[in-house]
Amino acid sequence: MIERCAKREITDWIATGKSAFLVTGARQIGKTYLIRQCLKESHYPYVEFNFIEQPELIALFSGAKDARELLMRLSLASEKPLEKGKTIIFLDEIQEFKDIVTRIKFLVEDGSFRYIMSGSLLGVELNDLRSAPVGYMNICDMYPLNFMEFAKAVGIHDEIMDTLRESFKNRTPVDTFVHSKMMDVFYLYLIVGGMPEAVDVYLKTNDLAKVGQVHKNIIRLYKKDFSKYEIRYKLKLQEIYDAMPGQLDQKNKRFQLNSIGKGLSYNRVENAFLWLKDAGVAIPVYNIAEPKLPLIISENRNLFKLFFSDVGLLTSCYSNQVKIAILNKEKSINNGALFENAVAQELTAKGHKGYYFNSKKQGELDFVVELDGKVVPLEIKSGKDYKRHSALNNVLANEDYEIPEAYVFSEGNIEIDGKRIYMPIYMIMFLDHTKLENTIYKLDLSGL
Structure with missing residues (x-):
């Protein structure tokens, strides 16, 4: 099992946290897995909602007029009964439903449940993910394994x-x-x-070729994310990313803009x-x-x-x-x-x-x-x-x-x-x- 430094921060929140808790970081760094692991080990009852795997939830929750109605819809969408004062609600991939963060204040104030969230940092969404009222949400930044x-x-x-x-x-x-x-x-x-995933594949196989394939799949996923934003915001994300290895290989590693145009x-x-x-x-x-x-x-x-x-x-x-x-x-x-x-x-x-x-x-x-x-x-x-x-x-x-x-x-x-x-x-x-x-x-x- 791969032990992560962020685990202590998450388990501390599960034990005593009152405000909502947001774990952020790049795609594929293990946020969801770690939160799920900590929740299972805590033996607290929890339910999980994923806004990528369950996109219909966005429309369902968006229609809620207030915290009470949102909680009712959460209860209807849950596969398990929600126990007031006990159940922890895990909202995953919240970058797909940014409005959930602005409503956290009212959900926390209601006090029926506690909320832990995970969100990938997809560029322009970052500011929205961090815009919850002060005092209602703590943030933990995760990174690849140090x-x-x-x-x-x-x-x-x-x-x-x-x-x-x-x-x-x-x-x-x-x-x-x-x-x-x-x-x-x-x-x-x-x-x-x-x-x-790359570390896990190495530990199981010691095969560097398989590790390299994991890396290529992750980069392919990143570039898929790039394509969503390049057209909408006229950005040069893929050109910059592709130029980075060559720039770092130069004696002067400073990024040269003429490498992309x-x-x-x-x-x-x-x-x-x-x-x-x-x-x-x-x-x-x-x-x-x-x-x-x-x-x-x-x-x-x-x-x-x-x-x-x-x-x-x-x-x-x-x-x-x-x-x-x-x-x-x-x-x-x-x-x-x-x-x-x-x-x-x-x-x-x-x-x-x-x-x-x-x-x-x-x-x-x-x-x-x-x-x-x-x-x-x-x-x-x-x-x-x-x-x-x-x-x-x-x-x-x-x-x-x-x-x-x-x-x-x-x-x-x-x-x-x-x-x-x-x-x-x-x-x-x-x-x-x-x-x-x-x-x-x-x-x-x-x-x-």
């Missing part, structure tokens, strides 16, 4: 994870044998990725890029003018790198022979794009807002993040010469930036060299914000 979830799925035990976390925290080298095995797991992650300005195609981001199928990493807090102030949305939402989907663009060469760590294969995509994916899943920095005088930093109130550059190296990083040296030497340290993620083991912290690439899974212990602040106006 590296830790994947590592546990293929057999890395919690004891090993705890040991690795201690090495990351104390910055002490990982045991050589363990390091070698973890690098094998990471390279496998580059091929299989984090889409649950000559003379295009960003303003003309901005909505297409935002659709891909909001739908959860692409991860933009924007340029910043300088690595100083707060990073968002110097964000430049005209310059960006565009990564796949899942590294396995990117690798599916390669031939099976190239995939085997990647697993064998053959020197002829440039894994730079795959390493960076895996990092972009991990940062997104952990809630980091990733940027990149590029200066003619100083060079380019692969990623820059805000971590615990500090600017932290991240350099991602896939080759053996991971200690060559002139741009990082230039930025660390610039006193105006006041950067205390930087991480270099590579195939190497843990090592410290001044402000440079060398980490194995798989350690990106531990790059978390420190939880604030005391956030209580009381204003003292005595003596005013």
